[in-house]
Amino acid sequence: xxxxxxxxxxxxxxxxxxxxxxxxxxxxxxxxxxxxxxxxxxxxxxxxxxxxxxxxxxxxxxxxxxxxxxxxxxxxxxxxxxxxxxxxxxxxxxxxxxxxxxxxxxxxxxxxxxxxxxxxxxxxxxxxxxxxxxxxxxxxxxxxxxxxxxxxxxxxxxxxxxxxxxxxxxxxxxxxxxxxxxxxxxxxxxxxxxxxxxxxxxxxxxxxxxxxxxxxxxxxxxxxxxxxxxxxxxxxxxxxxxxxxxxxxxxxxxxxxxxxxxxxxxxxxxxxxxxxxxxxxxxxxxxxxxxxxxxxxxxxxxxxxxxxxxxxxxxxxxxxxxxxxxxxxxxxxxxxxxxxxxxxxxxxxxxxxxxxxxxxxxxxxxxxxxxxxxxxxxxxxxxxxxxxxxxxxxxxxxxxxxxxxxxxxxxxxxxxxxxxxx
Numbered sequence: 153x154x155x156x157x158x159x160x161x162x163x164x165x166x167x168x169x170x171x172x173x174x175x176x177x178x179x180x181x182x183x184x185x186x187x188x189x190x191x192x193x194x195x196x197x198x199x200x201x202x203x204x205x206x207x208x209x210x211x212x213x214x215x216x217x218x219x220x221x222x223x224x225x226x227x228x229x230x231x232x233x234x235x236x237x238x239x240x241x242x243x244x245x246x247x248x249x250x251x252x253x254x255x256x257x258x259x260x261x262x263x264x265x266x267x268x269x270x271x272x273x274x275x276x277x278x279x280x281x282x283x284x285x286x287x288x289x290x291x292x293x294x295x296x297x298x299x300x301x302x303x304x305x306x307x308x309x310x311x312x313x314x315x316x317x318x319x320x321x322x323x324x325x326x327x328x329x330x331x332x333x334x335x336x337x338x339x340x341x342x343x344x345x346x347x348x349x350x351x352x353x354x355x356x357x358x359x360x361x362x363x364x365x366x367x368x369x370x371x372x373x374x375x376x377x378x379x380x381x382x383x384x385x386x387x388x389x390x391x392x393x394x395x396x397x398x399x400x401x402x403x404x405x406x407x408x409x410x411x412x413x414x415x416x417x418x419x420x421x422x423x424x425x426x427x428x429x430x431x432x433x434x435x436x437x438x439x440x441x442x443x444x445x446x447x448x449x450x451x452x453x454x455x456x457x458x459x460x461x462x463x464x465x466x467x468x469x470x471x472x473x474x475x476x477x478x479x480x481x482x483x484x485x486x487x488x489x490x491x492x493x494x495x496x497x498x499x500x501x502x503x504x505x506x507x508x509x510x511x512x513x514x515x516x517x518x519x520x521x522x523x524x525x526x527x528x529x530x531x532x533x534x535x536x537x538x539x540x541x542x543x544x545x546x547x548x549x550x551x552x553x554x555x556x557x558x559x560x561x562x563x564x565x566x567x568x569x570x571x572x573x574x
Contacts, residue, residue: 179201186203186238188240197407213235220262222282229281257305258293261563338492369526396467398469404443437460441468441472443457
């Protein structure tokens with residue numbers, strides 16, 4: 153496969169985003185306003201949208217426009233796509249000559265780890281990496297024919313679409329489990345012996361520590377139904393280049409999903425064997441990990457709990473809490489991520505700058521435990537749901553590995569595209 157070399161300045165122009173004062177940003181859309189796209193809109197899916205007046209095409213990015221983030225210790229040099237709006241001044245739009253290169257092809261090209269690292273290494277700041285136009289103008293890229301670009305994009309887009317579909321399915325399944333939990337364990341409308349809704353059809357209740365609950369049900373503290381463990385401040389001893397991954401706040405997202413990325417935090421197996429105290433911080437499949445500290449005043453992440461789906465070991469970092477369930481783990485996972493539980497934790501949060509909950513706050517959480525029959529029925533419904541979620545997560549992990557293998561091979565011509573039809 154033939155490639156041609158271009159300097160970016162020969163095939164692209166760059167237009168910086170717009171600086172907009174916070175007072176001129178709005179949480180609701182006014183007439184003629186456009187969405188304001190910030191770095192956080194790409195890094196946090198739960199970030200509320202902001203709107204600003206329309207400053208014209210110069211600052212406006214369409215969903216299929218290529219945008220590069222200028223600043224950030226983790227984000228400088230990152231290319232992004234998929235959002236339409238006025239881009240902030242800490243990003244810039246890359247306007248391409250599409251007779252030479254496709255937007256999505258260059259997106260994949262610049263997304264390669266080696267390219268990302270090369271671009272970042274060309275800037276001089278050690279404290280806050282920053283990318284500017286002059287650094288990119290002379291950057292050399294290798295571009296194949298448009299037909300081969302389209303073939304590469306089709307392969308990579310197909311993998312990404314499957315990953316996104318699995319994520320959508322998982323979100324729907326998770327919402328189903330939460331709706332069922334609320335109906336049975338908060339509204340007490342679980343099926344009675346006749347298959348009818350318990351509370352609506354004159355179910356009997358008694359007073360408990362947290363109010364009226366169905367006859368035959370009980371209340372347990374969290375630490376009575378789970379083995380719990382604080383994380384360790386591994387940073388004090390330093391990290392290794394590879395080994396067992398250390399789980400921290402960045403591995404649980406706003407939806408309570410566990411994210412299998414943390415490329416720079418590992419403890420070697422040798423160090424683990426030499427330091428037996430680390431053993432108690434090991435995580436395993438089906439462990440739950442709760443975020444105890446939130447970086448934001450809104451406390452969006454505080455109390456969120458992820459579930460370990462992969463059958464591999466991890467180490468638990470500080471500000472995280474391991475919860476190893478003695479009861480049905482899917483019930484406990486659903487309970488901990490329920491809005492009512494999260495609000496209880498947030499109401500107890502301490503700290504003025506960085507909000508946090510302590511082990512006492514978590515251990516004393518009170519669970520409503522149904523009769524054996526109710527718990528078994530609930531498990532029979534939610535276990536297949538979470539099994540499907542787990543399969544989708546593991547499939548996505550394999551798809552991501554496949555994409556990471558294919559990406560550089562497609563970009564450097566190692567894969568023959570001649571017999572691939574589009």
